[in-house]
Amino acid sequence: MDAATLDREYNARATTPDVLEILAEYRARTDAAKAVLPWSTQAYGPSEPERLDIYPAGAGPAPVLVFIHGGYWRALDAADSGSMAPAFVAAGACVVSVNYTLAPAASLDRIVEECRRALAWVHGNIARFGGDPARIHVAGSSAGGHLAAMLLAPGWQAGLGLPARPLAGATLLSGLFDLTPLPHTHINAWMALDAAAAARNSPALLPLPTGLPPGFPVVLAHGDTETSAFKRQTSEFAAALRDAGCAAEVVPPRPGSNHFDLVFDFGEPGNPLHRATRRVMGL
Structure with a gap:
């Protein structure tokens, strides 16, 4: 693709006219x-x-849902990322929303490292919640x-005191x-x-599928109105996970759904994406 086409394909906001209203709703x-x-x-x-918002389980020990917000690595916050907590807590889960340093103040290497340390903190402390x-x-x-997805990659867990398969x-x-x-693309400006x-x-370029146990469950989804690039990223990664023996399921999009209202x-509750996640969490 030429630069102009790449910019269109990876401009998620351009596919959603009411994006600012949706972000405010977060x-x-x-x-x-x-x-x-x-x-x-x-x-x-x-x-x-480097902080977490934790919504404790009503009774434990309970499955833990760790949610990481989007925003093209430069926007949003854990304070925007708890909309799913009522449904999952009601179903019996403990919910954790991860915050991290945003670009351009942090490089992507640092953001990934922060999320890995967040997971290590959750693993070591979540029983208290x-x-x-x-x-x-x-x-x-x-x-x-x-x-x-970067948390699925092998090779970094031992350095943070985690088991090889903490997820x-x-x-x-x-x-x-x-x-x-x-x-x-324009994304590289930040x-x-x-x-x-x-x-x-x-x-997709890391050996992460080989670091996961056979049948490891992964639920994937994309919006109905997304660009072909975003849809392709989901379908191709799901295929790679399946080829490696993981149980990767792509939930069909709700008609009219977009990149942000996913x-x-x-x-x-009752949405196929919600139900699929609860099923693989044992809820």
């Missing part, structure tokens, strides 16, 4: 969740952005889907799994990726 629904659920903020690192560290399910949307499953909502096109950084942070589908 915060409103998170505020509503915090108004009705017990919750707390915990630090997992020394800087202010009713969560079962042996049943951690990671999820993320858009850039958060990419970060969630029990994943849900990836319209994630980016091959970043090699991005240095040629990401500053060179070819090497794009490759080492591309889950988060609402994820937290909507």
